[in-house]
């Protein structure tokens with residue numbers, strides 16, 4: 001039983017933070033960041049922006065492209081490691097989209113591999129039967145967890161959301177025949193093209209979990225970091241979402257002492273900042289990503305030469321280049337938007353896909369090799385045809 005990608009969309013916050021902006025708050029330079037990572041700008045959530053709003057906007061665009069009503073969505077998968085609701089953001093997205101049939105909606109947490117895991121889950125649901133239109137959203141706001149005093153990590157991340165609609169095309173169109181006579185043709189010409197999915201999750205290796213993690217700071221250090229972080233980002237983002245950090249700080253003051261007296265376990269806010277061993281993560285990505293793509297291709301019975309586009313999690317341009325060299329994919333077939341957005345975690349693949357589709361780079365019938373990799377450690381790949 002096959003499934004197809006029939007629409008995509010994306011949304012990014014309005015606040016743009018350049019390398020030069022970051023050079024004002026940490027000891028770095030535009031040259032260092034762009035040479036080592038390929039990143040020049042990133043978008044950061046601020047003001048009234050919320051991750052849920054971005055996710056809804058991206059999902060709406062994907063539905064519009066696919067010409068599918070929110071009412072026809074059977075499942076919403078929100079792939080994120082930074083949900084605004086501890087218990088999951090997918091139900092709120094489903095409600096905001098106005099899905100009247102009240103479809104199943106849940107979150108998937110797998111850091112930068114989240115979106116590929118979401119695709120796999122969507123395909124499994126469709127293949128299992130009973131699901132015809134599955135929205136897969138990748139969205140993250142790692143800016144909320146970045147230590148803005150750590151030049152080794154704060155230069156890397158940005159916030160964004162991307163979405164695709166995965167469809168059981170045969171069954172859905174059969175059903176549509178009975179309820180209507182269809183709609184105008186899709187402007188992106190993707191609706192009627194067959195697409196086959198070959199998905200693989202390579203592995204999950206927790207022995208390396210400490211290479212990227214949220215770490216716990218001693219209370220005094222934590223308070224100092226909150227203070228510095230709040231000042232910096234309030235200046236940069238004009239009094240924005242890190243107001244929440246200030247509130248957390250106040251909450252800490254209010255609850256922290258009681259908690260420790262009563263011996264409560266660490267509170268949510270003890271997860272302060274992202275800590276990463278960049279060099280080891282780099283080595284892991286360059287080793288594992290080509291392997292997983294090669295085995296996905298083998299499973300699909302496709303030669304490497306059949307790849308039209310290499311669409312990797314946008315972590316670092318040097319990782320993209322190294323993986324492409326290993327797979328013998330020429331640079332002009334590597335999709336990259338790192339320069340504008342940095343590493344947007346679970347959003348990076350659908351965001352880059354959406355830009356490539358809307359700019360006309362990715363055309364109907366093209367074969368795309370996608371791979372996600374990141375904290376966990378997790379990694380996985382999917383070969384699909386647009």
Ligand code: ACO
Nearest residue numbers: 028032036111112151152155278279281282315316374375
């Ligand atoms: N500006 C200037 N100098 C810097 C900066 C900076 N922003 N960051 C580090 N440096 C310095 C270091 O202090 C070090 O100085 P020293 O030699 O005096 O000690 C020097 O530059 C080299 O530092 P390295 O960490 O060795 O730099 P490296 O070349 O490894 O680049 C980087 C660091 C960009 C983080 C790289 O390792 C990388 O991109 N790794 C992959 C990260 C990644 O892809 N993560 C994806 C997963 S994220 C997730 O899943 C949530």
